[in-house]
Amino acid sequence: MTASVELDDIQGIVARGYSGLTSACFLMLAITEPAAARTALGRAAARVTDGTAEPPDAAVNLALTADGLRGLGPVTPDLDGFSEEFVSGMTDPNRSRFLGDVADNAPAHWRWGGPATPPVHVMLMLYARDEERLARLEAELxxxxxxxxxxxxVVRLATAxxxxxxxxxxxDGISQPLVEGLPKTSRVVAAREGGAAAGDVVKAGEFLLGYPNEYGLLTDRPVLSAPDDPAGLLPRTQGGADLGRNGSYVVFRQLHQDVEGFWSYLDAATRRPDGTADAAARDALAARMVGRWPSGAPLVHAPRQDDPRLADDNDFGYFATDPAGLRCPLGAHIRRAHPRDSLDPRPGSADSVAIGRRHRILRRGRAYGPYAAAQRPGAAAGDGAESGLHFLCLNANISRQFEFIQHTWLNNPTFNGLHDAPDPLVAPRHDHRRTFTEQGRPLRTRHLDLPRFVSVQGGAYFFLPGLRALRYLCAATPAGGRR
Incomplete structure (x- = not known):
């Protein structure tokens, strides 16, 4: 039975990527006085975009860190019902080690969100159809x-x-999960002859609290006692006031991409014996690291050269077509981030695909910097300014979804039976023994001493409340005497 998602109570960023709103920025804020902050955020909450329709002009979404929730004061200090990883935060020392945020990537070196920078309590996400409309929206907010x-x-994060x-x-953005009950999923299912296969659609509870997940269960969420919501702002569940329903967790990480270093490494690694550059070999090695060609064509279906006709191709697996990694290397980025049908204990089966559905994330990131608009590999940036990705994903279980992917698949040097080979693009580099292997016959090719191409500049975990929950959090009247 398909879940009926309450689109009028979920924030729009869950239902839509705002592809028509090409300009965006993220404002990170700190609470200095709770009562005044609640009043101000209450005005902003009235402008928050819901999930019922694609906004043609602009959109506003709002999320809070654990310290932000504590600062507003409507919930218990220990944040009962919220996930442990959200409560302790991305910069918890044990979590930093688990995520690979150590050495130069450690939070102590971050530009924002770390222990040496001002605290972040609120994230305001602003989107608009163009830069002029974004400027007006930002000025109003x-x-x-x-x-x-x-x-x-605290900081303003611009996007390209x-x-x-x-x-x-x-x-980018080709392999997104289809989420049960969301508008895009309904359109895709209707467009497919005979409807979508069961394996195509992920349960809404993997991304929204209060709905069944892939285990057929409800993920833990904060539920208050009814007296804590005397105005009846929150939905009721089993006699309690459901603060979590229609909410989600946002993982936000600012990732700097060393574009020049990436293409310089590839150029050096693929030079001919006489020292001359081999652009075709360079681009092919880049594609093998990614798992797709620049157009988006997957190596599984286009192993030898780019084929723009396959730019939208996302209908493939690995077990039957390429189990040994001869087309798409076993350690390629997309093969790690979404292993499809290659997971144990029964690779190639529906059970393998079902396991993968428990580790999906809904990506909503935006790129920044001059390289973000490059339309070809290695294109000149123009002014030398930094480029990268404001990585933003939604999940209902940070530990089982984002953190699992980051630690167990991307950063794992023994993924898929490899050795000393974490993700060639995004995994941290703390020594010079990192390799990337191209499987081949009769011999494999190993690329040694990969430098660091991506580094973390800041980040935090946020709670993205449903709209009723957001109104409750911003209410000026004390709730249950807790403020």
Missing amino acids: REDLLATGGLTE TLTDREPFGFR
Whole structure:
């Protein structure tokens, strides 16, 4: 039975990627005075975009860190019902080691969100159809939030104009999960002859709290006692006030991409014996690291050269077509981030695909910097400014979804039976023994001493409340005497 998702109570970023709103920025704020902050955030909450329709002009979404929830004061200090990883935060020392945020990537070196920088309590996500409309929207929200006290700006994170490319020059956003009950899923299912197979659609509870997940269970979420919501702002569940329903967790990480270093390494690794450059070999090695060609064509279906006709191709597995990694290397980025049908204990089976559905994330990131608009590999950036990705994903279980992918698949040097070979693009580099292996016959090719191409500049875990929960959190009247 398909879950009926309450689109009018979920924030729009869950249902839509805002592809028509090509300009965006993220404002990270700190609470300085709770009562004034609640009043200001209440005004902003009235402008938050829901999931019922694609906004044609602009969109606003709002999320809070654990310290932000504590700062507003409507819930218990220990945040009962929220996930442990959200409560302890991304910069918890044990979590940093688990995620690989150590050495130069350690939070102590971050530009924002780390222990040496001002705390982040609120994230305001602003989207608009163009830069002019974004500037007006931002000015209006700043007047509402910052001019009246209670909140201060920690950092403003700008984005590049949205394209279908990420800064390394590859098409991005192709392999997104279809989420039960969301508008895009309904359209895709209707468009497919005979409907979508069961394995195509992921349960809504993997991304939204209050709905069954892939285990057929409800993920833990914060439920208050009914007296804590005397105004009846929250939905009721078994006599309690459901603060979590229609909410999600946001993982936000600012990832700097060393675009020039990436293409320089590839150029050096693929030079001919006489020292001359081999652009075709360079681009092919880049594609093998990614698992797709720059157009988006997957190596599984286009192993030898790019085929733009396959740019949208996402209908493939690995077990039957390429079990040994001769087309798409076993350690390629997309093969790690989404292993499809190659997971134990029964690779190639429906059980393998079902296991993968328990580790999906809904990506909503935006690129930044001059390289973000590059339409070909290695294209010149122009002014030398930094480029990268504001990685933003939604999940209901941070530990089982984002953290599992990051630790067990991307950063794992023994993924798929490999050795000393974490993800060639995004895994941290703390020594010079990292390799990338191209499987082949009769011999494999190993690329040694991969440098670091991606580094973490900041990050945090946020709770993205449902709209009723957001109104409750921002209510000026004390709830249950807890404020």
